[in-house]
Amino acid sequence: MCKRTQTMRSSPRGVALLLVLGMIMAITILALGFIARCDTELAAGQNMAVRMQMDQLATSGLEHARGLLLNPQEVPSVYWTGEVRQQLDADSTDFYDVAIVRDDSDPSDFCTYEISSTAYRERNGRRTGESRLEATLRLDPAVVLWTGQATTLTPDLTVYGDVYCNGTLTNHGMIHGDVFAAALGGTGSKTGRLDTQALSLNWPAVTVEAFTSCYTTNTVPAGLLSGQTYGPYDPPHVLYCSGDLILGDHVTIHNMLIVQGNLRILGDNVTLAAPDNLPALYVTGDLIVGDLATVQIEGLAVVDGRVLLGAGVTDANVRGGLFVKGDIAEITSADVSGNGNYGSVHGNAAWQPSGGQIGGALQFDGTDDYVQTSRSVTALQLSGDCTLAVWMNAGGSQVTWAGILSKCNPNGSMYHWGLQFNNGSPREIVARPADGWWWSSPWATGIQVADVTGGWHHVAVVREGSTMKSYLDGVLHKTESSVSWFPGWGLSHLNIGANRTTEYRYTGLLDDIRIYSRAISEAEVASLAAGQGTNPAGLLGHWRFDETGDDHPDMTIEADPLRAAIVIGDGAGAQHWSPAAGAFFRSVRRPQP
CATH class of the missing domain: 3.30.1300 (Pantoate--beta-alanine Ligase; Chain: A,domain 2)
Structure with a gap:
């Protein structure tokens, strides 16, 4: 019996359906991938x-x-x-x-x-x-040192930061920064560049009223301050002195210190630390740092006058900023009276360490040499009896009105008292009274230029009431009574070796200058002429000129703009200032x- 085998045949419609389903699946997969990729990219x-x-x-x-x-x-x-x-x-x-x-x-x-x-x-x-x-x-730029006049930086002065000088800066020290000045000279070095263009930084407009009107203000009397600590306070305070102030040993001030006069720092371990947004120091006169002083200023220090540094200073540091309207000069002639009337040498006066009558002396060339003390409205004031004493080894030729001692007003337009050669022939030493007293005129001492040349000679002029006396080498040379000669108070500096304007200068050597606010006795004059001392009562100034000229102040000035930044005034009119330009x-x- 034969079996019939049936063969399965695909329907054309089924194949088409499968193809459609495959295409749909592929499109779906592609679409899902595209959507995923878009989400990732988004x-x-x-x-x-x-x-x-x-x-x-x-x-x-x-x-x-x-x-x-x-x-x-x-x-x-x-x-x-x-x-x-x-x-x-x-x-x-x-x-x-x-x-x-x-x-x-x-x-x-x-x-x-x-x-x-x-x-x-x-x-x-x-x-x-x-x-x-x-x-x-x-x-940068971060100015740490600003001087309003031509200035010389001495060999042991080191600056970390930029320096601005309104004039020629003669640098014998070390500047780690740029220099903004009209010209730069000296034997020192700098790490930055010299820029002679204008600096985009304004002077800090510090005034007494801007701070005393905004902060609790404590006052200290003029004179000596030592062994004291002030502050810190919250909110900060201002410490104010009207008149000249001397800081002795162990003074710490965490306030802003304002001195309406000169500030002399003569002691050991002095610290001035600025509160937030305030300067550490504002001085309307000069800032003088004596030979034995050790001082640390933390913050901004603003000085309207000059800064004078003792040649023997070994530890002075400013961290913040030092802004000076005048110049910075080295104190090269110390006042050993204890009153801090230090002098700075101008020109090229030559030290004679062993060439004086008593120790060393200072030699003046008559061209551009003189010594000038700091400006002060209270120091070296003579108003009645007084004595001017000096050792001289004068040159035989002196210019008209060559000054020996000249106390004057700030711009040198008026005498307050002085000792100088006149315009006569031969030249004679005269004692100058205060200008403005129409009945008071220079008093002739009778001591001529030939009397004080060829070796050392001691000259003293004494006013006692209305009597004037002159002494030469310890011997009374001239006396005159009923003399209308009146010294002025002396509102500024003393020139040694020059007249009030520093125009007419002395030629020769000077040594052991003394100024008394009393009439010393004839025996005391003789003692000075013998190279000995006197009763120190009334001694206002004493310059021995025993320095060698080899020592220089050791000072470091470091830029710290955050410590030096200040706010001047308060309220809507407050000004923000920083040394960082x-x-x-x-x-x-x-x-x-």
Whole structure:
């Protein structure tokens, strides 16, 4: 029996259906892949946008730090190390943190800072899209020393920061920074450049009223201050002195110190530390640092007059800024009376360490040499009986009105008292009274130029009531009664070796100059002429000229713009000032994860 075998045949319609189903499946798979890829690309694009936004925000954080370092007065000092959770838009969820660390790898450099800025977006308490940048910022220019007149920096003076001089700067020291001056000379060195263009930094407009009217003010009397500590206070105080002030041993002041007069720092262990946003020191007259003084000034020091530094200073430091309207000069002739009337040598007066009548002496060439003390409205004042005494070895030729001693007003237009040669022939020494007394005229001592040449001679002029006396080599030379000769109070400096204007200068040697506010006796004059001393009562000034000229003040001035930044005044009219005139990023980098 034969079996029939049936063969299955595909229907054309079934094949078509399978093909359609396959195509649909392929399209579906492709579509799903495309959608997935689009979602990934969209998410990546969104992340990229967030990252770019965070990068921009982190850059804003760096600029925030730059502004904070240039204007530290705007926030308390606790924020000088940075701030957290800062926002450009208070309604956003974007924040940045800024950290500021001073680079202390160089212990004398306070102008370089390391900054990190981290920007992030917060979602449900979590950070997303975080971006971090790091940078090195340099405050520059950062002026640490400003002088309003031509100035000479001595060999042992070191400056860390930029220097501005309104005139020619003669540098024999070391400047770690740039120099802004009309010209630069001297044998010293600098690490930066010389810039003769104008500096975009204004003088700090510090006044007495700007601070005494805004802060609790404590007063100290003029005279000697020693063994005292003031402050710190919160809020800060101002310590004010009307008149000349002398700082002796162990004085610490955490206030702003204002001296409406001259400030003499003569003691050991003196510290002046500025409160936040205030200068450490403001002096309307001169700042004088004596030979034995050790002083630390932390903050900004502003001096309307000059700065005079004793040649024997071994430890003086300013960390912040020293701004001086006058010049900085070396004290080369010490006042051993104890009254701090130090003098600075002008010109090329030559020291004669063993060429004096008593120890050393100073030689004046009659061309440009003289000694000038600091300006003072109280020092070296004569108003009645007085004595002027000096050892002289004069040159045989003296110019008209060649000055020996000349006490005058600040601009040198008026005498207060003096000792000088006249305009006669032969020249004769005369005692000058105060200008303005029409009945008072120079008194002729009877001592002519030939009497004081060819060797050392002692000259003394004594006023006792209305009687004037002159002594030559300890012997009474001339006396005259009923003389109308009146000294003035003396509102400024004393010139030694020149007249009041420093125009007419003495030629020869001078030694052991003494000024008394009393009429010393004939026996005392003889004692001086014998090279001995006197009763020190009334001794206002005493210059031995025993210096050698080889010593120089050892002083360091370090820029610290954050310590020196101040606010002048208060309220809407307050002025913010900083010695940092600019800042730049040395590098900006993204740290490796």
